[in-house]
Amino acid sequence: LAKTTQPISMDSYEGQEVNITCSHNNIATNDYITWYQQFPSQGPRFIIQGYKTKVTNEVASLFIPADRKSSTLSLPRVSLSDTAVYYCLVGLLQGGKLIFGQGTELSVKP
Amino acid sequence: GAVVSQHPSRVICKSGTSVKIECRSLDFQATTMFWYRQFPKQSLMLMATSNEGSKATYEQGVEKDKFLINHASLTLSTLTVTSAHPEDSSFYICSGTRQGFQETQYFGPGTRLLVL
Numbered sequence: 001l002a003k004t005t006q007p008i009s010m011d012s013y014e015g016q017e018v019n020i021t022c023s024h025n026n027i028a029t030n031d032y033i034t035w036y037q038q039f040p041s042q043g044p045r046f047i048i049q050g051y052k053t054k055v056t057n058e059v060a061s062l063f064i065p066a067d068r069k070s071s072t073l074s075l076p077r078v079s080l081s082d083t084a085v086y087y088c089l090v091g092l093l094q095g096g097k098l099i100f101g102q103g104t105e106l107s108v109k110p
Numbered sequence: 111g112a113v114v115s116q117h118p119s120r121v122i123c124k125s126g127t128s129v130k131i132e133c134r135s136l137d138f139q140a141t142t143m144f145w146y147r148q149f150p151k152q153s154l155m156l157m158a159t160s161n162e163g164s165k166a167t168y169e170q171g172v173e174k175d176k177f178l179i180n181h182a183s184l185t186l187s188t189l190t191v192t193s194a195h196p197e198d199s200s201f202y203i204c205s206g207t208r209q210g211f212q213e214t215q216y217f218g219p220g221t222r223l224l225v226l
Contacts, residue, residue, distance in 0.1 A: 102153050
């Protein structure tokens, strides 16, 4: 299973764009990259998923370079409510299990 | 869509008793469900993977006789912590994958277990 590496923590201010990069050097050909957000005492919430290039939805963008060995989650104009732990995961297609890394604890300050 | 519920949301029990946690996919059929455990300030740790109608596959170090998993239908999986001890106190989270969309897991809200 592909191992992921992310910064342990990041600080930001309200209104700023936040980019969290994840390394996954041994990603497999059929692995998707998925990002989750987790608030204290809650289950992780799906944010975005991609396979290659760029994916954008209403809350975030995901940038994946051609070699797919890393990915960057971009949160535009963060607010205090975006303070959470963000996990980057790579998993097998067809129901493969996901292994959570340490995640990135994002702290948004006023 | 893709909502997963867990019941109870929190439970307190005495040491030596058994506790059952239910995980339901409310608006989709979950061909595969996963159970995780999370200790304070730590990441989620996968305990087991269960497919409907078959035995669960446990991760290394997880006692299958202590953590009984039943995935009797495509919308329900249960985790029973047998003879619970204080060290089993943790946050238990389940997830499910939808048929045809198996690269994405949808997580439940979690169950806080406190064993006294």
